Amino acid sequence: MSETLLQIPLQELQVDPNQPRRELESIHSDTEFRTLQGLAESITRIGILQPLRVRKLAQGSYQILSGHRRFEAAKLAQKEAVPCIVVECSDKPGDVRLAQITENVQRKAMTSSELAWSVEELVKAGLSQAEVAHKLGVSESQISVLARISRLSALVSQAFHSGQIKSPRAAYDLDRLAPELQRQVLGEGSPDKRSSIGQKDVQLIKDSWKFNSQRKSHPFVAPALPPKEFTALEEALKAEIDDNYDPQSDLDSFFGPDRPLDSVQELHQAAPAAPALVRLPRLKLSQARRLIQLICYAERRPEPKFSSPDRDPSADELTRWLSSALKALR
Amino acid sequence: MRDYLKAYAQSRCRKLDDICVEILEGFMTLRPFERGLKIHVPMSLRSRVAEDQKWVQLNFFLSDEMTLKVNQLCEELAAGAAASANSHYISRAAVLYTALYWFVKYMRPAQLEPAKVDLGDLA
Numbered sequence: 001m002s003e004t005l006l007q008i009p010l011q012e013l014q015v016d017p018n019q020p021r022r023e024l025e026s027i028h029s030d031t032e033f034r035t036l037q038g039l040a041e042s043i044t045r046i047g048i049l050q051p052l053r054v055r056k057l058a059q060g061s062y063q064i065l066s067g068h069r070r071f072e073a074a075k076l077a078q079k080e081a082v083p084c085i086v087v088e089c090s091d092k093p094g095d096v097r098l099a100q101i102t103e104n105v106q107r108k109a110m111t112s113s114e115l116a117w118s119v120e121e122l123v124k125a126g127l128s129q130a131e132v133a134h135k136l137g138v139s140e141s142q143i144s145v146l147a148r149i150s151r152l153s154a155l156v157s158q159a160f161h162s163g164q165i166k167s168p169r170a171a172y173d174l175d176r177l178a179p180e181l182q183r184q185v186l187g188e189g190s191p192d193k194r195s196s197i198g199q200k201d202v203q204l205i206k207d208s209w210k211f212n213s214q215r216k217s218h219p220f221v222a223p224a225l226p227p228k229e230f231t232a233l234e235e236a237l238k239a240e241i242d243d244n245y246d247p248q249s250d251l252d253s254f255f256g257p258d259r260p261l262d263s264v265q266e267l268h269q270a271a272p273a274a275p276a277l278v279r280l281p282r283l284k285l286s287q288a289r290r291l292i293q294l295i296c297y298a299e300r301r302p303e304p305k306f307s308s309p310d311r312d313p314s315a316d317e318l319t320r321w322l323s324s325a326l327k328a329l330r
Numbered sequence: 331m332r333d334y335l336k337a338y339a340q341s342r343c344r345k346l347d348d349i350c351v352e353i354l355e356g357f358m359t360l361r362p363f364e365r366g367l368k369i370h371v372p373m374s375l376r377s378r379v380a381e382d383q384k385w386v387q388l389n390f391f392l393s394d395e396m397t398l399k400v401n402q403l404c405e406e407l408a409a410g411a412a413a414s415a416n417s418h419y420i421s422r423a424a425v426l427y428t429a430l431y432w433f434v435k436y437m438r439p440a441q442l443e444p445a446k447v448d449l450g451d452l453a
Contacts, residue, residue: 178341206343223337224443233334236373237435245366247436254356254437 003088005051007081013054013071014063016096034139039069040076042137048074051083053099062086065099112168113161116149123147145172155179158315159186159197170199173206181205288318295325331430332388334440350390350430356437357429358403367436369407371419372427388430400425 052067062084064071074082089099122132129147133140145168152160152175160171164186174182174197185197185205225233283291296303304321306313313321332346339349363369372387392400400422408420434440 176340177343222438222441223334223341224441225334225337226443229333230440230442233331233434233440236331237431239368239370239431241368241370243367245362245436247362250356250360250362251437253360 004086006084006086008054008062008084008086009081010071010075010079012061013052013082013084014057014061015068015071016063016065036069036073036076038137038139039073040137041134043070043073043077043079045135045137048079048082051085054084054086055089055096055099056086063096065089065096111163112146112166113149113163116146116168119143119146120150145169148172148175153179153182155182155186155188164195165197167199170197170202173199173202177202177206283318285318288322291322292318292325295322299325331434334434335430338438347390351392351396353433353437354392354396354400354426354429357432358399362432362436363407363428367428367432369419369424370428370431372423 048070050067050070052070053065054062054067055065057063065087067084071082087099089095119132123129127135129143130140133143136143149157149160149168149171152171156165156171156175159165159174160168165171165174174185177185185202292303306317306321335349336346339346342349404420404422404425407425
C-alpha cells in the first residue's frame with residue numbers, strides 16, 4: 001500500500017458520516033467542545049504533530065480515515081491546510097472501516113501514572129501549572145490534579161501506581177478523605193479487595209460519610225498537623241488576654257455524648273474492619289525482615305509465618321504484621 | 331487558623347463556610363462568653379502584629395438571618411461591656427474571630443502529627 005504526505009486544504013477534506021468515533025457526535029456538548037478547544041490551541045502553537053490519514057475519492061476530494069478530532073480542531077484553529085497521509089484504499093466498506101480503526105487499535109495511550117510523572121517533571125523544571133496546562137492544551141484543574149499525584153499518601157499512591165485506582169481524579173479525591181475511608185474504598189483488610197476503583201466509588205463513600213458526619217460525634221479525631229504548622233497554629237492562638245473558661249460542658253453539648261466514631265463503624269459493617277495501621281517509614285525488605293526478627297527476639301516469640309513460605313512476604317503483609325507488633329509494643 | 335479549619339472541614343467532607351456557620355451557631359447557642367471566655371481581637375486588627383506577621387483577613391458568607399443574629403449579639407455584648415475599659419474591643423470581627431478561636435482552641439484543638447520512628451540503620 002503506497003502512502004503520500006501532502007498538505008491538503010480543509011475544504012477538500014470530507015468527514016466520513018459512518019466513522020467509528022462516536023464521541024464526536026457530542027461535539028456540541030460543552031465538555032467535548034472544551035477538549036477540542038484545547039487541541040485547537042495546541043495546534044495553533046505547535047501545529048499538527050501526527051498527520052491525518054485520508055483516502056482519495058473519485059471526485060477528487062479526500063475522505064478522512066483517521067484524525068477526525070484533529071480535523072475539527074484545525075477548523076477551530078482556523079488552519080487553511082493540514083498535513084495528511086494519502087493512503088490507497090478501495091471503496092469496499094470493510095476495507096475503509098479496517099483502515100479507520102487500525103491506527104486507534106495500534107495506538108497505546110500513556111497511562112495516568114506516566115502522565116502524572118511527566119507533569120511533575122515539567123513543574124519541577126520550573127513551569128507553572130498554568131503554563132503546563134496552556135502548553136498541553138488541557139484545563140488547569142486537570143494539571144492541578146496530576147501535579148498532586150506525587151504528594152499522595154502512601155496508601156493511595158501505592159494503589160494508584162499499581163493500577164488499582166484508574167483515574168488521577170479518583171486518586172486525588174480519595175487522598176482528601178480520612179484514612180479510615182481510604183482503607184474502606186481500597187478494600188484494605190477485606191477478602192474481596194476491589195481490583196478497580198473509579199471516581200464513582202470514591203464519590204459514593206464520600207457522600208455516605210458526608211451524610212453520616214452531619215451527625216456530630218464526640219470525640220472526633222481532629223486533623224493532625226505537621227510540627228511546623230502545629231507550632232504556627234499554637235503561636236496564632238496565643239492570646240493577649242487569659243480566659244477563665246472550662247470547655248468540658250460545652251464539648252458534650254456541641255459534639256453530643258461521648259461515644260466512638262459510630263458513623264465510621266457503620267460504614268465498616270459491610271467489610272471486616274482493618275486493624276489500624278501504625279505509620280511506618282519506608283523500609284527495604286531486608287530492613288523489614290530484620291525489624292521483625294528484632295521484635296520477635298525482644299518479645300521471645302517465634303517468627304511469623306507468612307502466607308506463602310516459598311516467596312518473600314508481600315509489602316502489605318509485612319506492614320500489617322509490623323503495625324500490629326509496634327502497636328502492641330507501645 | 332484558616333488552614334486548620336480548612337483541613338478540619340475537608341476531614342468531614344464539608345465546605346469551610348458550612349463549618350464556620352456551624353461553629354457560629356454553636357457559639358451563639360452555648361454562649362461560652364458568659365462563662366469566662368473573653369472576646370478576642372482578631373490578629374488582623376491588631377495593627378502592629380498584623381504588619382509584622384502578615385496576618386490576613388478570613389471572610390465567610392453568612393445568611394441574612396445569621397448576620398442579624400451576629401449583629402444582635404454584638405450589640406448585646408457591647409452594651410454589657412460598656413462600663414468596662416475593654417468595650418472598644420467589641421466588634422463584629424471580634425465576635426466572629428472569638429467564635430473561631432473558641433472552636434480551635436477549646437472545642438477541637440489540633441493534634442500534632444505523630445513523629446516518625448527513627449529505626450536507625452537496620453540493613
